[in-house]
Amino acid sequence: MNGKDGRILEILKNNGRMSTVEISGKTGIPRVTVHERMKKMLHAGVIRKFSVVPDYSKLGLNTTAFVLVGYVDSENSQRELAKKIGAMKEVYEVHILAGEWDLLLKVRGSSIEDIGGLVVDRIRKMDGVGRTETIPCFTTVKEEG
Numbered sequence: 001m002n003g004k005d006g007r008i009l010e011i012l013k014n015n016g017r018m019s020t021v022e023i024s025g026k027t028g029i030p031r032v033t034v035h036e037r038m039k040k041m042l043h044a045g046v047i048r049k050f051s052v053v054p055d056y057s058k059l060g061l062n063t064t065a066f067v068l069v070g071y072v073d074s075e076n077s078q079r080e081l082a083k084k085i086g087a088m089k090e091v092y093e094v095h096i097l098a099g100e101w102d103l104l105l106k107v108r109g110s111s112i113e114d115i116g117g118l119v120v121d122r123i124r125k126m127d128g129v130g131r132t133e134t135i136p137c138f139t140t141v142k143e144e145g
Helices: 003-014 020-027 031-044 078-086 112-123
Strands: 063-071 091-096 103-109 129-136
Touching: 003 020, 003 031, 020 031, 063 078, 063 112, 078 091, 078 103, 103 112, 112 129
Parallel strands: none
Antiparallel strands: 063 103, 063 129, 091 103
16 A cells, blocks of 8 residues: 555545545545555555444434443453354444453444343343443544445
């Protein structure tokens, strides 16, 4: 990656639907060069995918929380547990951590009660989950897709 790639990537992070012509106009990089650099970044895995970032409040998912999970030895390895939790539709991110907690989850629901139900009735009952701590989010100032 170089400075041109970085400028293209920054524009795409803000608007992944922008055309190569529009990116070319904003950066001064020729359209063909923009196209080729985007292809190279996709091939190299620098750009993993193009996606949509919805306004979750308009989808009825007004509440976001982060859940810390403590792993206990079980038939599931920590990675397997992370994958099983990640398969739940209410879970938007799963991170394996070092330190006091083993997993960090980002979850969404229509209310704190919905998130409580997810944590108490489903996540805490999973083999390998020893303890949890749920941290509700007041507002999101910055979020990247």
